[in-house]
Amino acid sequence: MKIGRVLITFAGLAVIMGGLYACVGPPSGLRDNHGIWDVTRLSVDAPIGPDESTQIAAYTQGPSNARTVILVHGTPGSAEGWRDFMAMAGDSFHFIAIDRPGFGESGPEGVVTSLAQQAAALRSFLTPENGLKPILMGHSLGGPVVVRAAMDYPDLVGGLVLAAGAFDPDLEKVYAIQHLGDSFLLSWALPRAMRNANRELIALEDELVELSQGIAQMRLPIIMVHGTEDDLVPYANVDYMRKTLPEDASFTLARLDGQNHFLPWNSKEVLLDAIQELDRHLIDNAQTRSNIRNE
Numbered sequence: 026m027k028i029g030r031v032l033i034t035f036a037g038l039a040v041i042m043g044g045l046y047a048c049v050g051p052p053s054g055l056r057d058n059h060g061i062w063d064v065t066r067l068s069v070d071a072p073i074g075p076d077e078s079t080q081i082a083a084y085t086q087g088p089s090n091a092r093t094v095i096l097v098h099g100t101p102g103s104a105e106g107w108r109d110f111m112a113m114a115g116d117s118f119h120f121i122a123i124d125r126p127g128f129g130e131s132g133p134e135g136v137v138t139s140l141a142q143q144a145a146a147l148r149s150f151l152t153p154e155n156g157l158k159p160i161l162m163g164h165s166l167g168g169p170v171v172v173r174a175a176m177d178y179p180d181l182v183g184g185l186v187l188a189a190g191a192f193d194p195d196l197e198k199v200y201a202i203q204h205l206g207d208s209f210l211l212s213w214a215l216p217r218a219m220r221n222a223n224r225e226l227i228a229l230e231d232e233l234v235e236l237s238q239g240i241a242q243m244r245l246p247i248i249m250v251h252g253t254e255d256d257l258v259p260y261a262n263v264d265y266m267r268k269t270l271p272e273d274a275s276f277t278l279a280r281l282d283g284q285n286h287f288l289p290w291n292s293k294e295v296l297l298d299a300i301q302e303l304d305r306h307l308i309d310n311a312q313t314r315s316n317i318r319n320e
Contacts, residue, residue, distance in 0.1 A: 062108050064122075068130075069149045073142040079132035081146050082124040087116040092157040092183070092307075094300055095150055096122040099165025100225050101218035103129030106164070106289060113293045118160075118300065121150050125170065127221040136221040138228035140236060144174035151181035156311075158183030160303055162296065164289050165189055165258055166225065169236055176239035184246040184275075184303045188288045188296055191258045192240070193265035194233040203227055237269055246275035246306055248299040250292065252284030277302070 064084040071081040084104050096107045104122035111120050124131035126146050137143055151159055151174070160183050163171035168190020175182045191197070203223055205211060212220050247270070253260050263278060270276055279299055281292060288296060 062105070062112075064111070067121075071146045071149050073126060073137060073145045077142075079126055079137075079146070081126065081132075081149070082130035083150065084122045085120065086111050087119040089119055090154055091117075091119045092304055093150070093152070093154055093159040094118045094120050095147060095159055095161045095171075096120060097147070097161065097163040097167035097170050098122075098125060098128070099163075099167050100125075101128055101222040102165075102167075103218075105129070110289045110293045110296060114297050114300075117297070118304070119154065123147070123150070125167070127225075128218055134217065136224040138225055138232065140169055140173040140232045141177060143170045144177050147171075147174045148178060148181075151178055153181070158307070160184050160186065160300055160307075162186040162188060162300065163190060165286065166191060166229070168192065169229075169233060172240060172243070173236060175243065175245050176236075179245065182245060183307045185248070186296065186299045186303060187247060187249045187251075187266075188292075189251055189255055189258050189286050190249070190262060191229070192233060192236070192262050192269075194230045194237070196259055196261060196265075197226075197230040197233065199227050199230070240266070240269045241271065243270060244274055246277075246303060248277045248279060248303055250279040250281065250288060250295060250299055252281040252286065252288065252292075254283055255286045257286040275306075 062084070064086045067083040067085060069081045069083065070078050072078045082104065096104070096110070098104065098106045104124045107122040111122065114120065123146070126137040126143055127133065127135065147161070153159070158181065161171035161174060162185070163169070168187045169192060171185055171187070172192070175185055204227065206215065206223050207227060215223070249263060249266060251260055251263050267276070279295055281288070281295065284292060
C-alpha cells in the first residue's frame with residue numbers, strides 16, 4: 026500500500042536524521058542537572074539580508090563589562106545546548122548564547138541556509154566592551170557560522186574557538202532520503218528544527234566551498250578543539266583547516282584523543298580553557314601593540 030511505503034520512508038528518514046543531527050543535544054546521561062537556568066533573555070531585531078530581518082533570541086550571563094563570548098550552536102539545536110557549559114563557566118566572561126535563525130525561539134519559521142545570513146544575525150552582538158573584542162565559539166555547524174562572521178566583520182571579532190566544527194566540503198554527505206525528507210510529501214510532518222536542519226545540511230557543501238576562500242585569508246587567532254573519535258564531524262576537518270589557513274595564521278589545536286562530537290557537554294573545561302587562552306593571547310597582543318606605539 027502507498028501509505029505503507031510513506032510510513033517506511035518516514036521511519037527511515039527519522040533514523041538517518043537522528044544520527045546526523047545528534048548535535049541537538051548529548052546522549053542520555055551526559056547532561057548535568059543544574060536546575061534553573063539563571064540567565065537574562067534578550068530578543069534583538071537582527072538584519073540578515075538587505076531587506077530582511079528577524080527576531081533573534083539570546084541568553085546572557087556574566088558581567089557586561091567583561092569580554093563577550095558568543096556561543097553558537099549546531100544543527101539542529103538551540104542556545105539551551107550551552108546550558109551546562111555556562112553553568113560550569115560561571116561569571117568568568119560575558120556569555121551570550123543565541124538561538125540561530127530558524128531554531129529555538131528565533132525567527133524566521135523557515136530555514137536560513139546561507140552562512141552569510143546566519144553570521145549577519147550575530148552582528149548586533151559584536152560590540153566590544155572596554156575595548157575587548159568578542160570571542161566567538163561555534164559547535165558543529167556553528168563553527169562555519171562563526172568563521173563566516175569573522176570573515177564578514179573582521180574588525181569586530183577578537184578570535185575564534187571552533188568546537189568539532191565542519192569545514193571540509195568533501196566530507197559532507199547528503200543522503201537521497203534527505204532530499205525525500207525535504208519534499209512536500211514528508212517535510213510538513215517533520216518538526217521545525219528537524220526540517221530546517223535537513224535543509225541546512227543539504228546546502229552546506231556549497232556554503233563551505235564559498236567559505237574556503239575566506240579561510241585561506243584569515244589571520245584572526247583560532248583555537249580548534251576536536252575529538253579524534255568524532256563520527257558526526259570527522260577529525261579530518263582539522264587537517265583541512267591546517268591546509269587551508271595561511272601559513273602564518275595563528276592556529277592552535279586542542280586534540281582530544283578518544284573523544285566524540287559532544288564537546289559542550291563532555292569537554293566543558295577544555296572549551297573554557299581554550300577561551301581563557303585566547304583571551305590571554307588577545308590581551309598580550311593588545312599590550313604589545315600599545316608598547317610599540319608608545320616607543
